[in-house]
Amino acid sequence: MTTPLLTLTGVGKTFASGTRALEGLDLAVRPGEFVALLGPSGCGKSTALRVIAGLASPSEGTLAWDGCAGGEKPAPGRLGVVFQDPTLMPWASVSQNVRLPLALTHRTAGADERVAAALARVGLKSFADAYPRELSGGMRMRVAIARALVTEPALLLMDEPFAALDEITRFKLDNALLDIWATLGTTVVFVTHSVFEAVYLASRIVVMTPHPGRVAADIANDAPHPRDERFRTSAEFAARCRTVAAALADAMGEPPP
Amino acid sequence: MSPTVSRTVRRPEPPSARAANGLRDRPKLGEIAPRVLLPLTALGLGLAAWEAVVKVFALPPYELPAPSLVVETLIADRALLLGSLLVTLETAALGLALAFVGGTALAILFARSRLLEATLYPYAVILQVTPVVAVAPLLLLYLPQPLAVLACAWIVAFFPVLANTTLGLRSVDHGLVDLFDLYGASRRARLFRLELPAALPAMLAGLKIAGGLSLIGAVVAEIAAGSAGAGSGLAYRIAESGYRLNVPRMVAALLLLSLAGVVIQAGLSLVAWLTLRRWHESAIARER
Numbered sequence: 261m262t263t264p265l266l267t268l269t270g271v272g273k274t275f276a277s278g279t280r281a282l283e284g285l286d287l288a289v290r291p292g293e294f295v296a297l298l299g300p301s302g303c304g305k306s307t308a309l310r311v312i313a314g315l316a317s318p319s320e321g322t323l324a325w326d327g328c329a330g331g332e333k334p335a336p337g338r339l340g341v342v343f344q345d346p347t348l349m350p351w352a353s354v355s356q357n358v359r360l361p362l363a364l365t366h367r368t369a370g371a372d373e374r375v376a377a378a379l380a381r382v383g384l385k386s387f388a389d390a391y392p393r394e395l396s397g398g399m400r401m402r403v404a405i406a407r408a409l410v411t412e413p414a415l416l417l418m419d420e421p422f423a424a425l426d427e428i429t430r431f432k433l434d435n436a437l438l439d440i441w442a443t444l445g446t447t448v449v450f451v452t453h454s455v456f457e458a459v460y461l462a463s464r465i466v467v468m469t470p471h472p473g474r475v476a477a478d479i480a481n482d483a484p485h486p487r488d489e490r491f492r493t494s495a496e497f498a499a500r501c502r503t504v505a506a507a508l509a510d511a512m513g514e515p516p517p
Numbered sequence: 518m519s520p521t522v523s524r525t526v527r528r529p530e531p532p533s534a535r536a537a538n539g540l541r542d543r544p545k546l547g548e549i550a551p552r553v554l555l556p557l558t559a560l561g562l563g564l565a566a567w568e569a570v571v572k573v574f575a576l577p578p579y580e581l582p583a584p585s586l587v588v589e590t591l592i593a594d595r596a597l598l599l600g601s602l603l604v605t606l607e608t609a610a611l612g613l614a615l616a617f618v619g620g621t622a623l624a625i626l627f628a629r630s631r632l633l634e635a636t637l638y639p640y641a642v643i644l645q646v647t648p649v650v651a652v653a654p655l656l657l658l659y660l661p662q663p664l665a666v667l668a669c670a671w672i673v674a675f676f677p678v679l680a681n682t683t684l685g686l687r688s689v690d691h692g693l694v695d696l697f698d699l700y701g702a703s704r705r706a707r708l709f710r711l712e713l714p715a716a717l718p719a720m721l722a723g724l725k726i727a728g729g730l731s732l733i734g735a736v737v738a739e740i741a742a743g744s745a746g747a748g749s750g751l752a753y754r755i756a757e758s759g760y761r762l763n764v765p766r767m768v769a770a771l772l773l774l775s776l777a778g779v780v781i782q783a784g785l786s787l788v789a790w791l792t793l794r795r796w797h798e799s800a801i802a803r804e805r
């Protein structure tokens with residue numbers, strides 16, 4: 261088995277308010293995996309993602325990165341994050357927004373080509389000079405994805421990126437994301453509260469318990485790729501969703517659906 | 518029977534094509550006309566009534582000059598008055614520019630250090646709430662007149678810039694702060710790429726208020742200096758003409774002072790619009 265890219269051991273997070281968001285979270289993410297973090301609202305998925313991204317520090321436990329000495333974080337740009345909102349700079353054009361990670365990490369060589377390639381990957385090539393307010397919600401999200409991809413990160417973290425979008429757009433972006441994952445080989449940790457989305461996208465589904473958050477079930481989702489609309493409507497998909505939904509209900513202490 | 522599905526492929530219009538179609542965002546002539554014509558009609562009627570009152574009651578110019586006489590004075594004294602207009606505009610603009618630089622710099626320092634803010638902010642407030650009319654004579658005592666006038670313009674314009682920029686620097690989107698953290702952004706990059714652009718709308722709003730105030734500050738100082746002073750701005754012309762009972766010139770100078778205020782406001786509105794038109798709600802016409 262390959263060495264994990266990232267290992268969380270006994271991670272806990274208590275906020276100043278006294279809320280225990282995470283407790284004893286153990287998780288190892290191997291290179292090339294597409295991990296879906298699945299759990300009910302408020303179970304600490306976002307908190308776990310922020311801890312991984314280094315935007316929040318764990319109250320206890322450790323976070324170890326492959327190739328980094330103990331306690332060290334990976335270099336800026338090795339990590340891409342897509343938040344629940346697109347969080348674009350409204351005063352900057354689409355291409356300036358996508359270029360930001362390159363500018364902040366001083367990767368000026370070939371920046372134009374990288375920005376163009378990242379925009380092409382999300383199908384926004386002709387909107388490079390548009391401003392965020394001139395785009396639809398789905399297009400803004402795609403800009404955020406292009407921005408996260410522009411440094412060619414080893415790990416892509418996504419926090420319910422498509423939750424606010426309509427179903428048609430969400431399905432489209434699901435497919436775009438799978439395509440990117442397949443071509444770039446980026447490791448992905450994807451937070452979601454949708455069983456269907458988790459089963460459609462992930463190669464592995466980690467179900468979390470609420471209050472405090474920890475891993476309740478770890479389900480391999482080895483349905484073959486490429487996955488498409490046929491998979492979404494197949495009996496196999498439905499069966500896998502039932503399994504995951506049962507695990508989720510179990511984690512929440514409810515009878516299975 | 519299977520339903521017929523007609524497919525029309527529509528390519529998204531690239532933004533460049535939309536920009537070329539520039540007329541679309543402009544208000545229509547039908548909307549502009551009343552907004553320009555109505556005030557102009559009111560002005561014409563008012564002036565006619567004024568002129569008529571002066572003629573009918575045969576009022577002497579030192580009691581009430583007719584509009585026609587004011588215009589005549591404006592033309593006759595144009596060298597003197599236009600020179601004064603330039604001096605006033607220059608003072609107000611320079612005071613505003615210094616207030617902008619100083620206010621912005623101090624706001625940036627405040628955003629860096631809460632300690633500094635806690636120490637100095639009360640004095641900025643005191644500077645603001647003390648009426649500048651009362652401060653002017655003191656400044657005139659210590660500074661040469663042009664400098665005292667400039668100082669007054671600066672004092673009143675400083676606080677709106679400071680207060681608005683401080684607020685603006687604080688209203689940075691937390692999501693963007695996270696993003697900058699993630700990529701290990703330097704302080705410099707944070708300031709120039711995140712904090713200042715985010716603060717821009719608030720800064721420009723502050724600047725608009727400060728623009729009007731800087732003119733008031735300059736005028737107040739010249740009036741305070743009065744005929745004893747050696748000023749050459751419009752306010753000095755008003756004070757001087759007042760002592761000589763040259764009422765037509767007083768009104769003419771007042772007219773130009775209003776014009777100066779309009780010029781400053783229009784200039785700042787233009788700057789705000791040029792800066793924000795692509796991205797900020799305040800500068801964008803809603804499309805329906």
Ligand SMILES: Nc1ncnc2c1ncn2[C@@H]1O[C@H](COP(=O)(O)OP(=O)(O)OP(=O)(O)O)[C@@H](O)[C@H]1O
Nearest residue numbers: 275277279281300301302303304305306307308453
């Ligand atoms: N900054 C904070 N301060 C205090 N408590 C917080 C903070 N952020 C999150 N929490 C608490 O931690 C718990 C987990 O929050 P988190 O945002 O990680 O949940 P989530 O699983 O992402 O939920 P959702 O699906 O609704 O986004 C919640 O009970 C929340 O109230």
Ligand SMILES: [Mg+2]
Nearest residue numbers: 305306307419
């Ligand atoms: Mg969340």
